[in-house]
Amino acid sequence: MLETELRDSLRTAVATEPALTLDIDEVVVRARKETARSRALVATGAATFVLVGGIVVGPTVARATGGMQPAGFPGPAPAITSSAPIVPKYSSAQLAERSTALAAALPTRVAAVVPGVSDLQTHPGSTPGLRDFVGIARFTTFTLDGARYGIHFTVITNGVEDLSEKGACVVVRPECLPGGLVGDASMRHVRSVDVVRPDSSVVTVAWLAADTGGPPAEALDGYLTQLANDPTLRF
């Protein structure tokens, strides 16, 4: 068979093509939704990674200091493999400024939302710098009914692209580290809420506790959702 014959035959094979039934607008809407969903998932996944990393590192520090030490989420961005480079949209000074503002607002807001807390301390969180996401994070610890708890607050400023999804996503993820930690079960239980805000940022607020005691799940979800939607706690 000659190459020209093959060319002609292939052209002829598609000559009687039926009308295109594909709705391009629908495809674009679907693509936007999938993109938004996956970005939000990556964002919340990043926050979860930060929490788990903090839980593993934190208690080691706590043991060394002889008490329950809040997980500090130290160090740079989590080491999640990503081939895409991080594209910072803010200078480090701007990020530091916003992080400081969040740190200043967080204890007051936590005290206002969670009744009966005392001895609040806020520590640096870890910015989940994944791909082209930009975010800030802070970790607040406090005492409630004699026990120590922590709230980790993350704002990813460009978490979603599709604004039609705004405010639609409230996810509660109760988690428990399987097997706990060797010699230390501190901060083993995590319960978090993700909220997509109208400004397209994604907020993840997580409650960390040593055991399942403390406030009931409904109350926790209420606290976390309230904090996640608190306009004063923002990027």
Place this chain on the structure above:
Amino acid sequence: MFAREHARTLRRSAYLFCGDWHTAEDLVQATLVKIYRSWSRLGKRDTVHNYARTVLLRTWLDEKRKPWRRREPVGSEVPDTADPTIDIAEGVSRSWDRDVVHKALLTLAPRQRAVLILRYFDELSVAETARVMRCTEGTVKSQAARGLDSLRAAVARLSEGELTHA
């Protein structure tokens, strides 16, 4: 918009890959969604079409790995009722001539099929085909040569009435 401009072209290539217009449309839809998701990372617009070909090819190869898609239909349209105005013998003969090469093409191994479609339908150079298929130019040349040989043999078999289908 890219999707509007290229949906038809992509669907033709997809049809030649899989032999079914409905599957071709599904493949194009999946391809366009994937392209949308990586749009911000794509470079110049003139390379986007070849990137789309790569995505389409990989989407099709992935689909073929799914058990429920392994059998490809040769014909996609079944008429509900006979049209008395049509000379069936003449129609069958014309349709057979038109389809025999594509039918033979569908019996080839997927990557050989892809090389022939990219080279002789999409009119890509050896270098462009290699980029789309993510392989070396030498592989493209050898796959094309073997593909043409296999296609000749398949056309001969089909013309002799051996209606086997891979």
